[in-house]
Amino acid sequence: MTLNEGVLLAGMELSKLPSTWGIYKGDVEKSNGEIVSVYLKPALPPRLAFREFFAAFFAKLIDISTPDPYLVFIPEDYGLVIGKRNVSGSYCFAMEIKQYPDMSRNFSGEFFNNRAFSESFLRRGDVALMGIFDEILYNQDRHHENVLFDGENIFLIDHEYILDGDCGNSELGAKNWMWSIAKNASELSFKRVEKKVFELLRIKGYEKMPNVAYHNLWKQLLEVHNKLGVNKRNALKLDALIYCRRSRNVLSLTRRTHDSHKLNQLGFPV
Structure with missing residues (x-):
């Protein structure tokens, strides 16, 4: 599958979705200039974020439906600190927004x-x-x-x-x-x-x-x-x-x- 990459734009907000690590909603600019809205998990530790990508890639391989994953870069000048961790200048996991209710x-x-x-x-x-x-x-x-x-x-x-x-x-x-x-x-x-x-x-x-x-x-x-x-x-x-x-x-x-x-x-x- 194609890896979606982009840069986080200003204006990210904490969503109301339940999550141990916090789920944020923000806009991402892709390399082709397209702007998409995604859910982000910037506080997710790198190895757990990697597993999100692992699962998403494998899902596509066997025809399971998951929201498309995004590898999003948070600019260094964003100044984003979540908990005690400064996540600016790093990559995080994000996924396309699906407006479906959970079960x-x-x-x-x-x-x-x-x-x-x-x-x-x-x-x-x-x-x-x-x-x-x-x-x-x-x-x-x-x-x-x-x-x-x-x-x-x-x-x-x-x-x-x-x-x-x-x-x-x-x-x-x-x-x-x-x-x-x-x-x-x-x-x-x-x-x-x-x-x-x-x-x-x-x-x-x-x-x-x-x-x-x-x-x-x-x-x-x-x-x-x-x-x-x-x-x-x-x-x-x-x-x-x-x-x-x-x-x-x-x-x-x-x-x-x-x-x-x-x-x-x-x-x-x-």
Whole structure:
């Protein structure tokens, strides 16, 4: 994918969107002179900002919808200090603005009370694909506030905590929010999502993802890594290794996840 770059213009304001690090709204001038409005996370530590780009690039690779990422430079004379950190003269992560509501209202009540709505949502193919996305990136921070949904389009946001912690050898979906939602809706919904997940795993060739990612992502990710100022190159290597392990293990995880008849979820004996 093409890396969007730009320079922050004056007038950035703190938005009302919930975030640990604070989300700002501002205008960015791209290299071609085009001015776009974006949400920025200037206080996000460089390595976490890098993971936002990692997730956005990978999402595009497997047809997951996320807001387009922007690598934004904050001019030195901007004088922007957030907390105790002077972020002027540095790059930060930003994303295009999507005016879609998050899923708070749906998942706080309506989702489980309205069977037609929940069944309709969980029947979507991209819901199953989002479960695989979170599984490969070991994202344990998916929740209703970082799923944008307008009734038709779904966008995933907030991925600074991917590729973190102990990847472990847990069964597929053990800590996956998409699977949990399906289980809580109904047994039928869960089976539908589960079936779609394994169909996608079987036909999309996820065992090839490390090699595909190397040819399609690493050059631009290295550029992002350097401009964000992630000081330790081994941090990039660690994230890459975790990604490779997860993407290679997704199919083997399905083989270890089995039912009471000792058949794994692809239908083969364990």
